[in-house]
Amino acid sequence: MTQIFYLPDENLIETENANTLLTAALEAGIPHTHVCGGNARCSTCRVLILDGEEFCAPRTPEEQVLADQLGFEPCIRLACQTMIARKGKITLRRLSLDADDMAMFFDQASKKSAPSLLGQEKHVAILFADIRGFTTFSEALLPYDVIYVLNRYFQRMAEVINRYGGTINVYMGDGFMALFGLDNPDRAAERAIRAGVAMLSTLEELNPSLEGLYQQRLRIGIGVHYGGTVIGTIGDPKNPKMTAIGDAVNLASRIEAANKPLGTTFLVSEEAYIEAKDHVLVGQSFQVDIPGKSGKYTLYEVNNVTPSTNGKEFGILPSVPEKRHHLSSVKRLMTALGSWLKRLIGK
Numbered sequence: 001m002t003q004i005f006y007l008p009d010e011n012l013i014e015t016e017n018a019n020t021l022l023t024a025a026l027e028a029g030i031p032h033t034h035v036c037g038g039n040a041r042c043s044t045c046r047v048l049i050l051d052g053e054e055f056c057a058p059r060t061p062e063e064q065v066l067a068d069q070l071g072f073e074p075c076i077r078l079a080c081q082t083m084i085a086r087k088g089k090i091t092l093r094r095l096s097l098d099a100d101d102m103a104m105f106f107d108q109a110s111k112k113s114a115p116s117l118l119g120q121e122k123h124v125a126i127l128f129a130d131i132r133g134f135t136t137f138s139e140a141l142l143p144y145d146v147i148y149v150l151n152r153y154f155q156r157m158a159e160v161i162n163r164y165g166g167t168i169n170v171y172m173g174d175g176f177m178a179l180f181g182l183d184n185p186d187r188a189a190e191r192a193i194r195a196g197v198a199m200l201s202t203l204e205e206l207n208p209s210l211e212g213l214y215q216q217r218l219r220i221g222i223g224v225h226y227g228g229t230v231i232g233t234i235g236d237p238k239n240p241k242m243t244a245i246g247d248a249v250n251l252a253s254r255i256e257a258a259n260k261p262l263g264t265t266f267l268v269s270e271e272a273y274i275e276a277k278d279h280v281l282v283g284q285s286f287q288v289d290i291p292g293k294s295g296k297y298t299l300y301e302v303n304n305v306t307p308s309t310n311g312k313e314f315g316i317l318p319s320v321p322e323k324r325h326h327l328s329s330v331k332r333l334m335t336a337l338g339s340w341l342k343r344l345i346g347k
């Protein structure tokens with residue numbers, strides 16, 4: 001029989017069968033937050049072992065990775081990974097324990113929280129876009145005009161992103177992040193790259209009217225990366241916002257920023273390129289340092305994509321211009337039919 005004394009609950013539990021500290025707590029009904037579901041991917045289940053460390057098994061490789069990353073002392077353990085090695089008494093303190101943690105625990109236990117609310121690991125394509133020199137652009141405009149230009153730009157870009165099955169998840173000033181592959185992982189990187197190319201041509205359609213109104217054009221930089229993220233909802237629980245967190249997101253943002261020093265417009269990571277290489281026409285490649293990361297990263301400049309049926313192969317909605325094209329074809333057909341009827345009646 002193993003005894004575990006939980007602080008701050010001051011609860012002594014005895015367990016025969018539990019194999020980890022987390023399962024022992026859960027079996028005894030002790031609230032113990034475990035956001036990633038016990039997979040060594042968060043650290044919310046961490047405990048401070050005050051006594052009886054010798055009754056716990058050494059760290060699992062997964063726990064070791066996380067402990068190294070977060071600089072844990074030997075006495076800080078992940079409850080979900082800490083196996084009970086042999087019988088004895090362990091005294092520990094749960095470290096994640098405020099009222100909100102408790103509420104989250106009870107929601108999790110009663111399955112009220114959807115997994116996505118707490119976080120779900122997914123491979124997605126992440127697209128970052130940013131307007132180049134927007135501060136200079138906006139300085140020459142009245143604030144209402146700036147709002148007007150941004151709204152037109154965001155509206156057109158959102159149409160493109162949606163057409164390729166992506167979603168804009170975050171707006172940051174004049175930039176945004178869009179995710180591809182949240183619901184449908186099929187060809188996510190290819191769809192993100194196709195969306196990026198379509199964004200550039202849509203911007204070329206928008207620019208003449210901006211030039212007419214403000215004698216200025218918009219230029220953008222785009223970066224795409226494909227990698228593992230944790231998708232979850234953040235913010236006010238009454239109005240939660242879905243977002244992606246993780247190294248892959250930071251990398252995508254840095255790839256977009258690399259356009260400026262490299263003098264390019266659209267860069268993708270090697271991972272994104274490998275995923276979509278049969279459909280992407282690239283130009284130069286660059287070996288770059290990414291701030292905050294070690295080693296060199298290979299980035300590819302995207303020149304174009306192979307012809308597609310405008311997203312129909314992905315089961316994606318036709319673009320607005322294409323819809324307009326269908327409408328004008330119908331109109332032309334009706335006009336021709338009208339003339340033919342007139343000629344028939346005239347005879």
Ligand code: FES
Binds near residue numbers: 040080081
């Ligand atoms: S529950 Fe996430 S690391 Fe233990």
